[in-house]
Amino acid sequence: MLYLLLYPLHTEFAALNVFRYLSFRLIYAAITAFLIAFVLAPPLIRRLQAIKMGQHIREDGPSSHLSKEGTPTMGGILILFAVVLSTVLWADITNQYVWLALGAMLGYGVIGFLDDYRKFTGSKSKGLTAWQKIVAQGLLALAIGLFFYSLPGFSTKLSVPFFKNFMPDLGLLYIPFAVLVIVGSSNAVNLTDGLDGLAVGPIMIASLAYTIVAYVVGNKIVSDYLLIPHIEGAGELAVFTAAIFGASLGFLWFNTYPASVFMGDVGSLPLGAALGTVAVVSKHELLLLLVGGVFVIEAISVIFQVASFKSRGKRIFLMAPIHHHFEMKGWEEPKVVVRLWIIAILLALLSLSTLKLR
Numbered sequence: 001m002l003y004l005l006l007y008p009l010h011t012e013f014a015a016l017n018v019f020r021y022l023s024f025r026l027i028y029a030a031i032t033a034f035l036i037a038f039v040l041a042p043p044l045i046r047r048l049q050a051i052k053m054g055q056h057i058r059e060d061g062p063s064s065h066l067s068k069e070g071t072p073t074m075g076g077i078l079i080l081f082a083v084v085l086s087t088v089l090w091a092d093i094t095n096q097y098v099w100l101a102l103g104a105m106l107g108y109g110v111i112g113f114l115d116d117y118r119k120f121t122g123s124k125s126k127g128l129t130a131w132q133k134i135v136a137q138g139l140l141a142l143a144i145g146l147f148f149y150s151l152p153g154f155s156t157k158l159s160v161p162f163f164k165n166f167m168p169d170l171g172l173l174y175i176p177f178a179v180l181v182i183v184g185s186s187n188a189v190n191l192t193d194g195l196d197g198l199a200v201g202p203i204m205i206a207s208l209a210y211t212i213v214a215y216v217v218g219n220k221i222v223s224d225y226l227l228i229p230h231i232e233g234a235g236e237l238a239v240f241t242a243a244i245f246g247a248s249l250g251f252l253w254f255n256t257y258p259a260s261v262f263m264g265d266v267g268s269l270p271l272g273a274a275l276g277t278v279a280v281v282s283k284h285e286l287l288l289l290l291v292g293g294v295f296v297i298e299a300i301s302v303i304f305q306v307a308s309f310k311s312r313g314k315r316i317f318l319m320a321p322i323h324h325h326f327e328m329k330g331w332e333e334p335k336v337v338v339r340l341w342i343i344a345i346l347l348a349l350l351s352l353s354t355l356k357l358r
Helices: 002-011 014-020 022-050 063-068 076-090 096-119 130-150 171-192 200-218 220-225 234-255 265-281 293-312 322-328 333-353
Strands: none
Touching (some): 002 014, 022 200, 076 096, 130 265, 171 265, 200 220, 200 234, 200 265, 200 333, 293 322
């Protein structure tokens, strides 16, 4: 919005010329989102405490988690608000990809909000059923996939990390593939959100990585140099992902161990969907497997655990997702979190190297 309002005045006020630079706007989008989250978090936490929106702790989990009972949750509302406001302020709001990403995030935010809210309507409420969530997520992702497929000139080819000329064309199958990317990313982040700061850290790292990816694919000179498909207008998503980074950083101040607030499904589901949507728009869908490697590991650990128990009656891990396995082995919670952050950083660096190493 500031871009549309102020940049046209640059002929009379030369200083306003900075608004045409994407790098300037994405930096200030991150700063703005951080400040919004940081300033509004304390009153939100007090409000959540007042209305008794406290986390219920499962009794079969690590005993160290029992002290978390009653910690305010649904703090993800703050992240969403900060991201939306900052993005609208600093991005080109005539860009269709910006609104698509915001719409996907808010749509999944509604699903997460309903799930969280139902958990507090009764002491034994479990929230939405698994099928209710999957169907709602799938329908929303299907709408996004159909929108992409209908865009003139939108490519259904996949960019494969480390390969320059291998770009398989999925054709109509790209629609269910996009659904899988968005729904899978959303739920993988949700499964990771089990320790203080565990999910929000890799979200920050992944959002930074995709800020660079979006900037590159949206810049014809850079994308041509790197032999990466150029997507006109996709660069504006760098403002969106930078806002996610800033909002997550502000939230982390209060979510770090011992957490004063949890993001809840209203935070984890939409943030995962946002990353998936950006991956689809930027045509770097498979790169998400590396960028979000921690989320992938967490999700796979649950899948393997369930499959093993149902087929053999035995568990592979002491507890799933895998971060609880490490806790059960005696690792302190902060150690688990920081080590998974380190893995996330290394995977993000490896992912960015694929932009050149192909």
